[in-house]
Amino acid sequence: MKRAQIFSLDAFIALTLTILLIGTISATSESLRNAISSVVSWYERANIPDNMLDVLLKTPGEPSNWNEDLVLLKSIGLREEDSPFISYEKALMFFNLVENQNPLVLDFLKNLSSGKPFCFEFYLGVWNFTADFTWNPNAGGVLSEFEVYSGECTIRGNRELTFTDPTIIQCAPFDVRGSASISSDAPLCILGSVDTHGSLTITVGHYPPPAGGPYPYLAINGDWVITGAVTVNVGGNAYIGGALIVRGEGARTINIAKDLVIFGDNTTNPYLIDISGSATINIGISGYLPGNLYLKVGNTWYASNKTGEWYEWSGEGWRKVSEPPVIRTTGSSTLNINGYPLSETWSPPTPPPCFTAGLPxxxxxxNLDYTYPQALNRSEAWGRVAYFKNNFTVNLVEIPENASWVEYASRVVSVDxxxxxxxxxxxxxxxxxxxxxxxxxxxxxxxxxxxxxxxxxxxxxxxxxxxxxxxxxxxxxxxxxxxxxxxxxxxxxxxxxxxxxxxxxxxxxxxxxxxxxxxxxxxxxxxxxxxxxxxxxxxxxxxxxxxxxxxxxxxxxxxxxxxxxxxxx
Structure with missing residues (x-):
């Protein structure tokens, strides 16, 4: 074999190997290039939700007060300017602008998502309130002739309350403790129960009243609970919607110049007059101004015009009866009644007008409770922005069909x-x-x-x-x-x-x-x-x-x- 032929064969084999090697390298390079392109593409799309959330949740926007003036708006961010927390006011403005199809905001979001469909949802904790109430536009509410007490319903310490005009105290209850004095020159009406403690003086009008009046009344549309040293002087009638309850020891004197009427409707106490300890109750003023005691038990009226004597109204007249079972007095208590004759044409007393005014x-x-955002479902999202098929909506109406990929990101944030x-x-x-x-x-x-x-x-x-x-x-x-x-x-x-x-x-x-x-x-x-x-x-x-x-x-x-x-x- 000639030397030139051997060289030619070596060259041919070397050339063939070189071609195979170049082809293999080229194929490998193309595979690597495709793999790298795939990784870069995945990384880019995986970064879209994270980048969007970073811009919206980690920046205050430009300018930082963009929610106050949209003219200078360059970018939207929901973070507070000087704190790492989300601004509720900015988030509220953001969703309002989207709902109103503001073009500045929509273009910003479209650019932020690189034009790809997205759905952004914001969940806040939910306060659940349930209130049971009634509304009556025909109810008078506060009577025009009455002033309204707007002070505290819980009186503490050494206090003095003075009223010169007819006054309604719409407290339920009206809780008085300590050394207090309450005086009124005109009718005083309390629309709830009264709980009095400590050393208390209540004066309504003058006692004894001047001849011919005036005779201002005291009205309590609930239980009147007296505990402690109490002195009460009423220059007219006294009305109680619930029960008269006197408890404890100490000096207790209740002077009522005219009638005491106990309706007994607004109480759960089994006794309408329930007195223990040492108490003296004087109804009417002997030899000067008479006053009777009237009790309503269910639909039956009882009356007393003399200490120890009781009568029941039959609808046609009065008949003498023993003391009603709704009275209990223990200890050294006394109930003195200095009354006037009971009329056979008597009509049951009506409640004072402040009782029947009614609240509108x-x-x-x-009831209220709070649900944390993690426990909410999609239909309870506080705010939502969705972009599909070149359209924005505040409600999720569809999910893209045949999507080749979807990326998801979420964040737990603190909202100011x-x-x-x-x-x-x-x-x-x-x-x-x-x-x-x-x-x-x-x-x-x-x-x-x-x-x-x-x-x-x-x-x-x-x-x-x-x-x-x-x-x-x-x-x-x-x-x-x-x-x-x-x-x-x-x-x-x-x-x-x-x-x-x-x-x-x-x-x-x-x-x-x-x-x-x-x-x-x-x-x-x-x-x-x-x-x-x-x-x-x-x-x-x-x-x-x-x-x-x-x-x-x-x-x-x-x-x-x-x-x-x-x-x-």
Missing amino acids: IEVSSV MRKYNTTIEVTSNYTRLISGVLKYTPPAYARFEIRVPNETGYALFIIVDGEDTKLLGVVKTRVSPYVQVYLWTNATENVSLQKTYVGNETSVRIRWVDVFSEFSSETGKPIEIWIYETNFSHPIYIIDEYNIGLLLDRKYELGLVKLWVWDER
Whole structure:
């Protein structure tokens, strides 16, 4: 074999191997390139939800106060400017802008998702309120001839309350303790039970009254429970809607110049007169002004016009009977009756007008609970933005079909729920109006005004005052031209009326400290005000005359954010 032929064969074999090696390297390079492209593509699409959440949840936006002025809006971020927490106000504005199809916001979101379909969901904890109440636009509420007591329903220490005009105290109960004095020159009507303790003096009118009057009355539409040293002087009649209950030791003297009428309707006590210890009750003034004792037991009336003598009304006349079984007196108690003859044409006494006025709005119960966002389902999302087929919607109406991939990301966030404005427009039900942590007790002079349209209607607000729940009812009835407000508390799961306010024809002013009670905690107290229900056809306005917002700190709640991103199909 020639030397040239051997060289040619070697060259051919080497060339063949080189070609095979180049082909193998080329194929491997193409596979690597495809794999790298696939990894890069996966990484890019996997980063879309995380990048979107980073921009929305970790930045305050540009400018940082974009929610106050959209003219300068460059980018949207939901974080507070000076804290790592989400701003409730920004989130609220964000979803409102999407719902209103604001083009600046929609273009921003579309660019953020690289034009790919996505669904963004925001979950907040849910307050669930349930209030049972009745509304009667024909009820008079506070009588026009009566003033309304707007002070505390729980009286403590050395206090003196003086009333010169007919006054209604709409407290249930009216709890008086310590050394207190209550005096009125005119009728005094308490619409709930009265619980008196300590050293107390109650004077209604003059005792004895001057000849020919006036004879102002004392009316208590519930139980009258007396404990401690009490002196009562009433220059006219006394009306009790429940029972007269006297307990404990000490000097107790009750002087009633005219009749004592006990209706017995609003009590669970088995005795309508239930006295223990040492007590003296004088009805009528011997030799000067007579007074009888009348008791209603079921539908039967009993009367006494002389100590120890009792009569039953048959409907046609009086017949003498033994003492009714609803009276119990023990110890050294005495019941002195200096009465007048019973008339055979007698008619049962009617309750005083303040008993029958009726409240336009009455609350019987309220319940509330809180559901954390992790326990909510998709239909309970607080806010949602979905982008499919070049369309935005605030509700999830469909999921892309035949999508080759979907990426998901979620975050648990802390949301700053502080919400406050000096003027708040109330137009819809079940809306949070004020929220935050109250740092200090509002001063006694701090007030806010509620303005209502000049029409018949009501609004019921629910108030979270630390661990207590309160309700505020604002009404405008067909009977009274004035705005009336009723404040209830829900202590120990029992709803009780605490205060009543009467304003002018369109507005009423209320003390902040009545709504958010005094407290001493150094960490502050969480507070909320919600509109539960309104049937006014026009907006209500809450106007803060003091700016309680200066006392409000941030209030945080957990939030949950979910984000899905699909491909373009």
